[in-house]
Amino acid sequence: MLKIGHRGAAAYAPENTLTSFRRAVELGADGVEFDLHRARDGTFVVLHDDTVDRTTDGHGKVEALTVAELRRFDAGSWKGREFAGERIPTFDEVIAAVPQRILLFAELKDGSARSPGIEDALARFIRERGVVERVRVSSFDHRALARLRPLVPDLETGALFTGLPVDLVALARNAAAQAVHPSFHYLTREAVEEAHRAGLAVNAWTVNEPEDIEAVRGMGVDGIFSDHPDRLR
Ligand code: G3P
Ligand code: MG
Numbered sequence: 001m002l003k004i005g006h007r008g009a010a011a012y013a014p015e016n017t018l019t020s021f022r023r024a025v026e027l028g029a030d031g032v033e034f035d036l037h038r039a040r041d042g043t044f045v046v047l048h049d050d051t052v053d054r055t056t057d058g059h060g061k062v063e064a065l066t067v068a069e070l071r072r073f074d075a076g077s078w079k080g081r082e083f084a085g086e087r088i089p090t091f092d093e094v095i096a097a098v099p100q101r102i103l104l105f106a107e108l109k110d111g112s113a114r115s116p117g118i119e120d121a122l123a124r125f126i127r128e129r130g131v132v133e134r135v136r137v138s139s140f141d142h143r144a145l146a147r148l149r150p151l152v153p154d155l156e157t158g159a160l161f162t163g164l165p166v167d168l169v170a171l172a173r174n175a176a177a178q179a180v181h182p183s184f185h186y187l188t189r190e191a192v193e194e195a196h197r198a199g200l201a202v203n204a205w206t207v208n209e210p211e212d213i214e215a216v217r218g219m220g221v222d223g224i225f226s227d228h229p230d231r232l233r
Helices: 018-026 091-097 118-129 142-151 168-174 189-197 210-218
Strands: 002-005 031-038 044-046 103-108 135-139 156-161 179-182 201-204 223-226
Touching: 002 018, 002 103, 018 031, 018 091, 031 091, 031 118, 044 091, 044 118, 091 103, 091 118, 103 118, 118 135, 118 142, 135 142, 135 179, 142 156, 142 168, 156 168, 168 179, 168 189, 189 201, 210 223
Parallel strands: 002 031, 002 223, 031 103, 103 135, 135 156, 156 179, 179 201, 201 223
Antiparallel strands: 031 044
16 A cells, blocks of 8 residues: 655645655655646646735745745744754755655646646646656546646546545546545545545545544555555554
8 A cells, every 4th residue: 555645744744845745755655646736837836725825924925936935935834843944945956855666646626727837837747847657636526637638648646536426437527537535534445435436546645643644544545645654554
C-alpha cells in the first residue's frame, strides 16, 4: 500500500512547502501529494487555496500574482517561527527537491472551466520535464482529467470525489482515470472491491487517526493520503 504524504507532511511542517515534502520522505512516504495552481505568468505553483491569505503573510488571489510576487511571501511562519522564510514552491522545485523514487501526486485545483487552457499547459509541462512516470494527476474536476487523457496518454490520473457514488467505475471511466481518490469517510470494502474488479486503483484521503488508518487499510486500498505519513508504516 502506497504511503502518501498529504501536502507533504502537513501535520509537522507548513503544508505544500519543500520542507514539508522533504519531511514526508524522511518519514517513509512513497509519494507526496500537493496542490497545483497557475500564477499570473503561467508558472505552476504549489499551494492549496485560491488565495495566499491563509498560508502566507501575503494577500490576494494566486492567479492575480506573478511567481516573482508570490515568492516574496513567507509561507512558513503561520505554522511556526522555525519555518520562517519558507516559500511557495514551484512545481519544478518540488520535482527537484524529492528523490526520483518518490511519486508526485499533483492535484490540479482548477480545470479549463476556471483556468482556460490549463490542461494543455500541464500536459506540456509534464512532457517537457520527462516526468510522466513520476507524476500522477488528480482532480475534483473530472472534465480536466478527461481533457488531459489524449494529451498525455500514458499519464496515470485519479478522479477525486467526496461521498459514495452509485457507480464509481463509471465515474472513473467518464474521467478516463486509472484510479479513484475517494474521501475515506464514505468508503466501503465493497466499493474498493468494485473498483479493483474494474482494474482501478483506490487511493483514499485524508486519513490521520490511527484507528481510521487501520480500518481503511483493512478495506484493501492501494494508497492512503495522510498528514502523518509516519503513521502509515
Ligand atoms: O488529494 C486528496 C486531497 O488533497 C483532496 O482534498 O482539499 O486536501 O486538496 P484537499
Ligand atoms: Mg489536495
